[in-house]
Amino acid sequence: DAGVIQSPRHEVTEMGQEVTLRCKPISGHNSLFWYRQTMMRGLELLIYFNNNVPIDDSGMPEDRFSAKMPNASFSTLKIQPSEPRDSAVYFCASSLGVGRSYGYTFGSGTRLTVV
Amino acid sequence: AQSVTQLDSQVPVFEEAPVELRCNYSSSVSVYLFWYVQYPNQGLQLLLKYLSGSTLVKGINGFEAEFNKSQTSFHLRKPSVHISDTAEYFCAVRKSRDNYGQNFVFGPGTRLSVLP
Numbered sequence: 428d429a430g431v432i433q434s435p436r437h438e439v440t441e442m443g444q445e446v447t448l449r450c451k452p453i454s455g456h457n458s459l460f461w462y463r464q465t466m467m468r469g470l471e472l473l474i475y476f477n478n479n480v481p482i483d484d485s486g487m488p489e490d491r492f493s494a495k496m497p498n499a500s501f502s503t504l505k506i507q508p509s510e511p512r513d514s515a516v517y518f519c520a521s522s523l524g525v526g527r528s529y530g531y532t533f534g535s536g537t538r539l540t541v542v
Numbered sequence: 543a544q545s546v547t548q549l550d551s552q553v554p555v556f557e558e559a560p561v562e563l564r565c566n567y568s569s570s571v572s573v574y575l576f577w578y579v580q581y582p583n584q585g586l587q588l589l590l591k592y593l594s595g596s597t598l599v600k601g602i603n604g605f606e607a608e609f610n611k612s613q614t615s616f617h618l619r620k621p622s623v624h625i626s627d628t629a630e631y632f633c634a635v636r637k638s639r640d641n642y643g644q645n646f647v648f649g650p651g652t653r654l655s656v657l658p
Contacts, residue, residue: 533585
């Protein structure tokens with residue numbers, strides 16, 4: 428298995444532009460999580476899906492952030508419009524939803540820089 | 543709600559020396575405990591996990607951790623570190639009865655720097 432695949436690995440964009448981050452979870456995993464990592468705040472859970480349905484989006488910082496999971500093999504995190512304070516590494520993770528003993532498998536992350 | 547404390551933000555240690563990275567948690571319910579490692583410019587990888595049974599858990603790369611319920615701790619240890627162990631280490635908890643709300647609570651991380 429190729430693991431959790433995120434694209435792009437790096438993204439540099441200008442303030443005000445729309446940014447879309449993509450994630451392909453591990454086949455068979457039915458839970459998907461988006462995290463943001465910054466030096467100041469550490470790892471923050473933004474949103475997670477179970478069976479393609481958003482369960483908890485309380486971590487999404489603002490309405491500028493949105494996430495979708497149209498099918499079991501693909502999810503997007505969109506920021507529109509982007510701001511410099513959105514600069515961070517964004518991780519996607521997936522897990523077998525049933526069975527609380529499972530850990531997460533993380534992707535390699537997308538490093539977003541908004542200038 | 544659960545919380546995780548990692549008292550040491552940075553731990554420098556010489557190569558081949560032993561190391562202990564501390565993790566304490568608080569929770570009103572039983573939890574599962576995990577250690578993750580993040581190498582530079584990479585995602586998090588699972589090192590080991592405690593679910594039940596023996597309180598001493600062995601993981602990959604020679605790491606082990608001991609669950610101490612009375613002290614609510616889950617410290618990570620390695621008897622002899624290598625330069626390649628330089629990374630950020632995260633302790634995490636997950637409620638053992640939490641099925642639908644499955645998210646972890648991560649600690650702030652400890653940066654281990656192994657010096658030659």
